[in-house]
Amino acid sequence: MPYSPAAALIPWYRAHARDLPWRRPEYLERYGAWGVLVSEFMLQQTPVTRVIPHLEAWLARWPDPAGLALATPAQVLQQWANLGYPRRALWLHRAAVQIVQQHGGLVPRDVDALLALSGIGDYTARAVAAFAFGDRHPVVDTNTRRVIARAVHGRAQPDPPSRRDLDDMLTLLPHDPESAAIVNAAAMELGATLCTARAADCGACPLAGLCAWRAAGYPEGEDRRRRQAKYEGSDRQARGGVLRALRHAVEHRLPADAVLADWPDRVQRDRAIDSLIADGLLEAADGVLLLPR
DNA sequence: TTCCAGTAAG
DNA sequence: CTTACGGGAA
Numbered sequence: 001m002p003y004s005p006a007a008a009l010i011p012w013y014r015a016h017a018r019d020l021p022w023r024r025p026e027y028l029e030r031y032g033a034w035g036v037l038v039s040e041f042m043l044q045q046t047p048v049t050r051v052i053p054h055l056e057a058w059l060a061r062w063p064d065p066a067g068l069a070l071a072t073p074a075q076v077l078q079q080w081a082n083l084g085y086p087r088r089a090l091w092l093h094r095a096a097v098q099i100v101q102q103h104g105g106l107v108p109r110d111v112d113a114l115l116a117l118s119g120i121g122d123y124t125a126r127a128v129a130a131f132a133f134g135d136r137h138p139v140v141d142t143n144t145r146r147v148i149a150r151a152v153h154g155r156a157q158p159d160p161p162s163r164r165d166l167d168d169m170l171t172l173l174p175h176d177p178e179s180a181a182i183v184n185a186a187a188m189e190l191g192a193t194l195c196t197a198r199a200a201d202c203g204a205c206p207l208a209g210l211c212a213w214r215a216a217g218y219p220e221g222e223d224r225r226r227r228q229a230k231y232e233g234s235d236r237q238a239r240g241g242v243l244r245a246l247r248h249a250v251e252h253r254l255p256a257d258a259v260l261a262d263w264p265d266r267v268q269r270d271r272a273i274d275s276l277i278a279d280g281l282l283e284a285a286d287g288v289l290l291l292p293r
Numbered sequence: 294t295t296c297c298a299g300t301a302a303g
Numbered sequence: 304c305t306t307a308c309g310g311g312a313a
Contacts, residue, residue: 043298050311084309121300141298188298197296228295231310240309
């Protein structure tokens, strides 16, 4: 039995990691850090299985930051399709422009430089630095937070995200940067495949022998998760409906009164449209709504 | 209903 | 620190 989580995770990851596109050598050779960056944007709150088909098409069209920087927001939103949270598409586009203007078209390696880019936060900045450049940083996503909550803290559910998560992960990382990157990926992989939110397959878990949650007899603990707002009939659904209509429209434009004409709540429909305009996801011009140019 | 390789704004 | 932000699937 290995003595540390890292020592247990590394061989497990080598044997059991999923064959995902952004982990393949040919993917990294072809698209480099840009490929990692694009995949991480798409993976922000969108499940792996939904991202994969869109990722290939995106990179075929815009294989580098300079290519995306030349695109229009309308093209970007069209290509983003139904991945959800379309502000991410705008942020990715803006990040591409920043990379061209501030970094000569090359994705920066420095975490602070990455954090300064549009749409990049604590997770994505360190994911790019670790997985694209091989540097030693704590990469913490929702899977990692759950694995640490259970294996290290003996709790069923993680606390709300905080800066302490980074310190927790940092203490688990080996000194060697290459090994550290694998441990980062392995913690995420474990949380995504075995130690999931709905179940814990401890029989197959490489950390079973040193898991604090298991040793304590799987205490349920306090569930401090907030109830998720209902999507049906929400502003978010209305916004999604407006953008969907415009993605499918010829020239990405429609008469304003034709958009979501059958939506029951007129006030909510107008609020959705106004908020989309405020977010830069929509334009209004003399009775017409269109994707921004 | 809950969850998903989160981020930005209040 | 809390909330808004898509959309699909278990």
